[in-house]
């Protein structure tokens with residue numbers, strides 16, 4: 001049985017004060033009802049790690065570099081993230097791919113680094129609007145998955161999570177419909193099943209893209225949607241908790 005997971009991607013938002021208040025808000029309400037992950041900006045990891053001590057909420061980063069260490073100005077290593085209490089890392093978010101030219105090969109290297117460091121990669125895949133309109137959704141997600149599988153092998157995905165985030169639904173207020181999302185999730189599972197039935201059945205598949213308190217329950221009602229990767233709505237305690245509650 002796959003457990004539901006709700007993850008918050010805080011992107012490049014927050015200040016010391018607002019991040020402290022947001023985490024306090026999540027903690028004040030007691031245990032979050034489902035497996036929960038928050039991914040603040042790197043600079044807030046230290047303070048959030050301290051605030052989360054003893055809680056069930058997991059801490060994740062939004063990116064990492066695949067090298068061990070060295071002259072990579074501006075980058076952050078897996079070892080650093082482990083030291084700062086991270087258990088998860090978002091890898092290959094569409095904003096990294098489109099705005100920072102991250103390639104499929106680099107995403108594979110990052111996933112490999114996560115796995116060899118004991119970090120769970122949340123592997124983000126998804127098509128652009130133009131790709132959807134050209135009927136290329138399945139081809140794109142397969143290509144993105146193939147790059148990871150080529151690097152680490154399919155069985156290594158037992159330590160990974162996949163987030164399907166159609167680019168056209170991110171930050172637009174226009175979520176994929178539950179049926180649209182489920183169709184792609186089913187396709188991802190079928191594609192994985194051809195390589196490893198066990199991985200296909202057990203891997204958590206999150207949906208991301210304009211998830212909010214209103215639409216979460218309908219998305220989670222789909223058999224192959226195991227949770228959500230939430231952007232904007234994860235910055236508000238009430239909205240995020242509403243999504244968490246909808247997941248159980």
Ligand code: 13P
Pocket residue numbers: 009093165169170171172173208209210211229230231232233
């Ligand atoms: P929104 O929920 O703001 O659409 O962002 C989704 C996302 O990019 C999560 O990684």
